[in-house]
Amino acid sequence: MHIAGFLLKQRAGGRAPRRLLAVFLLIAVSFAAGMWTRGVIDRPLYADAGLTYIEDIPVTTDFLPEGSRARPGGPREIQYLVIHETDNYSVGADAAAHNSFVHQNANAASDVVSWHYTVDDHEIYHHLPDDEPAYHAGDQMQKDGGNANGIGIELCVNEDGNYEQTLINAERLCARLLIEYDLKPAKALKKHQDFSGKVCPAKLIGSDRWDAFCAGVTERYEALKAADENASTAG
Numbered sequence: 001m002h003i004a005g006f007l008l009k010q011r012a013g014g015r016a017p018r019r020l021l022a023v024f025l026l027i028a029v030s031f032a033a034g035m036w037t038r039g040v041i042d043r044p045l046y047a048d049a050g051l052t053y054i055e056d057i058p059v060t061t062d063f064l065p066e067g068s069r070a071r072p073g074g075p076r077e078i079q080y081l082v083i084h085e086t087d088n089y090s091v092g093a094d095a096a097a098h099n100s101f102v103h104q105n106a107n108a109a110s111d112v113v114s115w116h117y118t119v120d121d122h123e124i125y126h127h128l129p130d131d132e133p134a135y136h137a138g139d140q141m142q143k144d145g146g147n148a149n150g151i152g153i154e155l156c157v158n159e160d161g162n163y164e165q166t167l168i169n170a171e172r173l174c175a176r177l178l179i180e181y182d183l184k185p186a187k188a189l190k191k192h193q194d195f196s197g198k199v200c201p202a203k204l205i206g207s208d209r210w211d212a213f214c215a216g217v218t219e220r221y222e223a224l225k226a227a228d229e230n231a232s233t234a235g
Contacts, residue, residue, distance in 0.1 A: 048129040049180040054172045061126040062099055068106035070114035072141075076133050078181045080190045081174050082150035083213075084115065084136060085157050085201035093158040099125040115152030117173060121165035124173060130181070138196030146195035151177060157203060167213060175220035179228065185218040 051059045064071040086098060095118040102114060115136040118125045128134050130151055137146025146152075155170050157163060178185055191210065192200035204210045 048131055049177065051126070051173075051176065054124065054169065054176055057122070057124055057169050057172065059124045059126055059173075060096075060099075062103070063129065064103060064106045064114060064127055069108065069112045070102065070106040070135065071128060072133055072135070074133065075131055077149055078130060078151060078183070079144065080146060080150035080188050081177055081183070082137050082146045082152050082190050082192060082195065083170070083174075083201050083204070084152060084154045084192045085203055086118070086154050087157065087200070087202060089157055089159050091158060091160045094156050094161060095120040095123050095125040097158075098154060098156065099127060102127050115154050117151070118154045118156065119166055119170045119173060120156040120158070121162040121169065124169065130177070137192060138198060146190065146192070150190065150195075155201060155204075163203070167216070171213065171216040171220050174217045175224050178217070178221045179224050185214060185221050189214050189217060 050061075052061075053059060066073065086093065088098070098118040102118075105113070112135055114128060114134040116126065116128045116130060116134060118127070133141065133148050134152050135147055136152035136154075137150055139145040139147055141148045153170060153173065155166050157166075174185075174189065177183070178188060191205070192198055193205065199205055201210075204213055
């Protein structure tokens, strides 16, 4: 009996430090979790990349007015780069002309459209912050959809423009945006057609060049990523 009592006391005495250690660990884990959660809440989901040049191509930012029908606003998760073509072959229908169009129709009574970038053979216009949704993919605001989660990029096809150079400029823009938002080309590059069924971008699809365009973007993306990693290592 005495031996049993002695052992019981030893065991009871040994539990106290263990309990204190468990409490301490629980407090530490709770504190760390709280700090991480606070960081996630306080940190914005994204901030617009704020691009001014893509290599030697100027990027002109001219955002649609806040509160306009074409700018629904609100933060969102960026998952895709959604490629379109304007289908406007008119002379002079370049990026600047489409910037004027989207501004003039920002409060249209019906058929409201908006997108983030228009690319031509010599410049790029930026119409909406990257971290806001837009009306370009024809899928309303479906979860994980093109409007809700995609950056809309329109390629000009005006007959007085250089379409091949427009494609090169679009590849450059897409590669930079993939880097900025930590997206992978294989998953992020999408056609308008992928969300609504519309044959768009029509020239790329009709000439069976979509895969080649994606390969061009991927090549530029990998080169940019390697350059960024080398610069980080050197710094």
